[in-house]
Amino acid sequence: MQRGLSQLSHTTKLGLTEIRVAGFGGQGVILAAIVIGKAAAIFEGAYATMTQSFGPEARGGSSAAQVILSGEPILYPYVTQPDILVVMSQEAYAVFSKQLKPGGILIVEQDLVRIDHPPQGVRFYGVPATRLAEELGRKVVLNIVMVGFFAAVTHVLEPDSLRKAVADSVPPAMQKLNLQAFDKGFEYGAELVHRMAEGGGDAEQVLTLESEA
Amino acid sequence: MHADPKGVLTGVHFLDGDHACCEGTLAAGARFAAGYPITPSTEVVERFAWRIPTVGGIFIQMEDELAASIAIQGAVWGGAKAFTVTSGPGFSLMMEHIGYAAITETPCVFVNVQRGGPSTGLPTLPAQADMMQAKWGSHGDYSIIALCPNSPQECFDLTVTGFNLAEEFRVPVMMMLDECVGHMTEKVIIPESDQIAITPRRFTHESPEEFRLFKPKEDLVPDMVKAGDGYRFHVTGLTHDERGYPSMNVETQDRLVRRMQDKLKPFSNGRALFEAVDLDDAEVVVVSYGITSRVAQRATQMARAQGVRAGIFRIISAWPFPEQHIRDLAGRVKAFVVPELNLGQMVHEVERHTAGRAKVISVPHAGGSVHKPEVILKAILEAAR
Structure with missing residues (x-):
């Protein structure tokens, strides 16, 4: 009764996308990665493989998770050069930013990560996720604010799939709050993308906009 | 017989291999577990x-772990399906x-998430690197079944299979996961309970007067109480006769030890579990298991793209070793490539059953990653030359 890898999902158009989410332990890094993986695997019928960092890089209170998304079965389980890097701590930025693929997407919690020299040749987006979460009354949902923001700026997955995955991944009593957090992050991201489009936006302009905000 | 719906978490989940394995034990009907915690299990x-x-x-x-591994056996003789979980040490x-x-x-299940x-x-x-230990680690001649899942989905499916085989053959079954499969999270589909076949314990229908505890049936396996x-x-660890009482002589030893080996013979041949990919025209066959089989599949795809006819023989039941399949393939392929996360273990079995009829190339890895x-591609290309 075994089901082989190729029998688990239908082949979809989703291209191979490697994502790393990293931050402090306690920020909900792993849950953010689970939500992204679940959205792809369960709500979009694609393939997703998530792994957590258990190696030396995961010590000292840091936390990292990797998700690979694809329309085809995923054979090699580890992320080598992420297309998308989501960082929520300075340390995570220091460790992982150099591995980002050229032309990749860098998403940072802008109040927790100070970037003096943004890496060249990547798309860069900042969001004050902790502050937005605090506005909802609970700092703990910053990870889901990040996921909402991720949905708005990356377009890798359908926002609706990610929203369903959020609802599916938290206890019933926490659903409303987490969905608010998702929406808040999404709206912030959509607004940012809109402003970028109006300003003709390249990465440097995003940075300028963010520091003025 | 089908699974008891109480233990079956029917639905589509996003689970890691360890958690999927646990759901497999529950679906299979395990209602007792004893363990001593150890990463990554x-x-x-x-x-x-x-x-x-x-x-x-x-x-x-x-x-x-000594206590855990014997507590489960007490539970089994008390009527439960039981398992324990551990890693190398x-x-x-x-x-x-x-x-x-x-x-x-x-009949019991040992889950080893290898590190x-x-x-x-x-x-x-x-x-x-515990593949040989699973087969040879305890002293004396004995036989076990070992299964190697390569995804969280298989951690569920094969755990159910493992419990079923333990009941059918009355042997300890080793679930040989590796840390990578145990800790990776993927989609896991758990079917309705009536879609999950369960092998019930082979309880005797004989009366207490006629029943003999270790009297083998036609398939060489005795019924249980x-x-x-x-x-x-x-029940004793001493060599015992059909009544279960110690009988330490050459004849009893010979009969018992040979029967324990022979009862698994169907499994070495026709019933071995494996996955074959692109074997029809293959000149080089990559033999692998667990997480390594997925990386190997990537490598064979790359080899095919370069014009090398590479195929995959994925070992799912590692013990008894699927020797018949290797023998059959050995007669018609140029070479076997055997990547493993150890310095060469199952490759020796491949060599043994190839018996010189094809090249066998080991691709060792000391562990710590995949x-x-x-x-693996490099080894395939060399093998094809």
């Missing part, structure tokens, strides 16, 4: 301890009781 029993109060059953965190400690399960023909060794080694990182059913029985597909 702890999540299996952590989830079991969380789930079992609502399903109905018992989890005991024991003082060590704990697996070493369990060896004595794996032999006890073999000679007492106690780098020897000794404490690499607690959080993968290896496949459980404590409290009115049968007087004696092979780069390019490393």
Whole structure:
């Protein structure tokens, strides 16, 4: 009764996308990665493989998770050069930013990560996720604010799939709050993308906009 | 017989291999687990301890692996389906009781989520270096079944299969996960309980007067009883006769030990579990198992793109070794390439059954990660030359 890898999902158009989410332990890094993986695997019928960092890089209170998304079965389980890097701590930025693929997407919690020299040749987006979460009354949902923001700026997955995955991944009593957090992050991201489009936006302009905000 | 719906978490989930394995134990009907926590296997029993109060059953965190590996056998003779979970150092400690399960023909499951060794080694990182230990680790001649899942979905599916095989053949079954498969999270589909076939315990229909505890049936496997059913029985690790009483002479030893080996013969041949990919025209066959089989598949795809006819023979049941299949392939392929997360273990079995009829190339890895597909590709290209 075994089901082989190729029998688990239908082949979809989703291209191979490697994502790393990293931050402090306690920020909900792993849950953010689970939500992204679940959205792809369960709500979009694609393939997703998530792994957590258990190696030396995961010590000292840091936390990292990797998700690979694809329309085809995923054979090699580890992320080598992420297309998308989501960082929520300075340390995570220091460790992982150099591995980002050229032309990749860098998403940072802008109040927790100070970037003096943004890496060249990547798309860069900042969001004050902790502050937005605090506005909802609970700092703990910053990870889901990040996921909402991720949905708005990356377009890798359908926002609706990610929203369903959020609802599916938290206890019933926490659903409303987490969905608010998702929406808040999404709206912030959509607004940012809109402003970028109006300003003709390249990465440097995003940075300028963010520091003025 | 189908699974008891109480233990089956029907639905589509996003689970890691350890948690999927736990759901497999519950679906298979396990209602007793004993364990001593050890990375990277702890999540299996952590989830079991969380789930079992609502399903109905018992989890005991024991003082060590010796205790855990014998507590489950007590539970089995009490009528339960039972398992324990560990990793390398704990697996070493369990060896004595794996032999006890073999000679007492106690159907039970040992889950080993393999990490780098020897000794404490690499607690959080993968290896496949306990493969020979699973077969030979306890003393004496005995047989076991070992299964190697390569995804969380298979951690569920094969755990159910493993429990079923344990009941059918009355042997300890080893679930040989690796840290990578145990800790990776993917989609896991758990079917309705009536879609999950369960092998019930082979309880005897004979009366207490006529019943003999170790009298083999046609398939060389004896039927069983459980404590409290009115049968007087004696279970011992000593060499025993059909009544179960110690009988330490050459004839009894010969009969018992040979039967314990012969009862698994159907499994070495026709019933071996494997996956074949692109074997029809293959000149080079990559033989692999567990997480390595996925990387190997990537490598064979790369080889095909370069015009090399490469195929995959994925070992799912590693013990008894699927020797017939290797023998058959050896007659018609140029070479076997055998990547493993150890310095060469199952490759020796491949060599043995190839018997010089094809090249056999080992692609060792000391553990701590998985092979780069390019490393396996290089071996395939060399093998094809």
